Amino acid sequence: xxxxxxxxxxxxxxxxxxxxxxxxxxxxxxxxxxxxxxxxxxxxxxxxxxxxxxxxxxxxxxxxxxxxxxxxxxxxxxxxxxxxxxxxxxxxxxxxxxxxxxxxxxxxxxxxxxxxxxxxxxxxxxxxxxxxxxxxxxxxxxxxxxxxxxxxxxxxxxxxxxxxxxxxxxxxxxxxxxxxxxxxxxxxxxxxxxxxxxxxxxxxxxxxxxxxxxxxxxxxxxxxxxxxxxxxxxxxxxxxxxxxxxxxxxxxxxxxxxxxxxxxxxxxxxxxxxxxxxxxxxxxxxxxxxxxxxxxxxxxxxxxxxxxxx
Ligand SMILES: *[C@@H]1O[C@H](CO)[C@@H](O)[C@H](O)[C@H]1NC(C)=O
Ligand SMILES: *[C@@H]1O[C@H](CO)[C@@H](O)[C@H](O)[C@H]1NC(C)=O
Ligand SMILES: *[C@@H]1O[C@H](CO)[C@@H](O)[C@H](O)[C@H]1NC(C)=O
Ligand SMILES: *[C@@H]1O[C@H](CO)[C@@H](O)[C@H](O)[C@H]1NC(C)=O
Ligand SMILES: *[C@@H]1O[C@H](CO)[C@@H](O)[C@H](O)[C@H]1NC(C)=O
Numbered sequence: 001x002x003x004x005x006x007x008x009x010x011x012x013x014x015x016x017x018x019x020x021x022x023x024x025x026x027x028x029x030x031x032x033x034x035x036x037x038x039x040x041x042x043x044x045x046x047x048x049x050x051x052x053x054x055x056x057x058x059x060x061x062x063x064x065x066x067x068x069x070x071x072x073x074x075x076x077x078x079x080x081x082x083x084x085x086x087x088x089x090x091x092x093x094x095x096x097x098x099x100x101x102x103x104x105x106x107x108x109x110x111x112x113x114x115x116x117x118x119x120x121x122x123x124x125x126x127x128x129x130x131x132x133x134x135x136x137x138x139x140x141x142x143x144x145x146x147x148x149x150x151x152x153x154x155x156x157x158x159x160x161x162x163x164x165x166x167x168x169x170x171x172x173x174x175x176x177x178x179x180x181x182x183x184x185x186x187x188x189x190x191x192x193x194x195x196x197x198x199x200x201x202x203x204x205x206x207x208x209x210x211x212x213x214x215x216x217x218x219x220x221x222x223x224x225x226x227x228x229x230x231x232x233x234x235x236x237x238x239x240x241x242x243x244x245x246x247x248x249x250x251x252x253x254x255x256x257x258x259x260x261x262x263x264x265x266x267x268x269x270x271x272x273x274x275x276x277x278x279x280x281x282x283x284x285x286x287x288x289x290x291x292x293x294x295x296x297x298x299x300x301x302x303x304x305x306x307x308x309x310x
């Protein structure tokens with residue numbers, strides 16, 4: 001009895017510390033973020049020149065609040081996933097993390113037509129702590145961005161759930177385990193299997209706020225028709241913690257925001273009235289109270305001006 005218990009204990013302990021490191025042969029690369037960078041991608045991959053590309057700059061005064069948009073459900077993402085063995089592989093462009101085949105994390109809601117299962121997640125970072133994200137909000141860059149790529153059960157269409165990080169002074173202790181694995185996955189010759197809990201990457205509250213729009217893959221072949229769900233709440237990270245990306249064989253891997261063109265960005269919450277929208281880049285020309293306020297101030301000044309002239 002005791003022996004069985006001891007054996008079970010040993011088994012459990014070995015499971016809890018499970019790590020496997022494997023050398024792999026990197027694939028040849030035809031694009032990157034330097035000499036073969038984003039500006040050149042369209043020469044080899046036509047879709048990269050499309051009209052519904054990702055990422056985008058989300059102008060909060062242009063987003064459309066849709067109160068009929070149903071809540072986003074992150075199924076099983078928020079539970080402690082520390083028993084799951086994830087596969088961390090550097091593919092020459094980023095670090096890709098594959099879920100264990102036995103585990104099916106999924107997203108539903110947010111007006112998705114069916115259930116979307118997580119197939120991988122990966123990272124986008126920059127040269128320093130003041131850049132790195134692909135999506136920007138009101139022109140602001142964030143230091144790190146994760147894309148959780150989901151595939152539909154039947155149609156095999158894709159939805160990407162996007163999590164942005166915000167810079168803070170103190171370390172975020174909940175992501176240290178994850179960062180130490182990313183730190184070991186520095187180049188395309190290493191794949192690591194490791195047990196880790198990814199729940200600290202998600203907001204803890206039910207029904208997270210999100211932006212939703214239709215876009216593309218942010219890397220070649222830049223395929224369009226992908227639903228993007230960008231979470232409005234961010235995960236904190238310190239400048240010190242971001243240092244692990246400096247040693248990566250890929251020094252920076254974000255694409256700049258692409259034209260929105262005629263696309264709508266829907267949100268499931270009423271955006272705050274951001275009154276700091278004053279520079280040209282962020283000037284909003286459509287809808288939104290901010291824009292109307294600005295226009296009415298202009299109108300009042302004009303009327304006053306004419307009045308003074310008379
Ligand atoms: C989302 O679904 C709800 C309920 O089916 C519907 O009323 C609403 O118009 C949909 N919104 C979008 C943006 O598809
Ligand atoms: C998750 O579970 C593991 C093992 O049971 C535990 O060590 C860890 O502290 C838990 N993490 C959280 C965030 O609760
Ligand atoms: C990252 O790896 C380097 C070199 O192995 C090591 O010196 C450093 O302490 C590591 N950082 C973290 C946060 O694990
Ligand atoms: C990849 O990184 C490992 C350690 O992280 C290092 O030993 C190896 O030399 C690196 N390979 C290349 C090609 O940079
Ligand atoms: C992890 O995934 C990569 C890419 O799919 C694969 O080559 C590797 O064998 C997997 N397993 C380990 C232990 O790295």
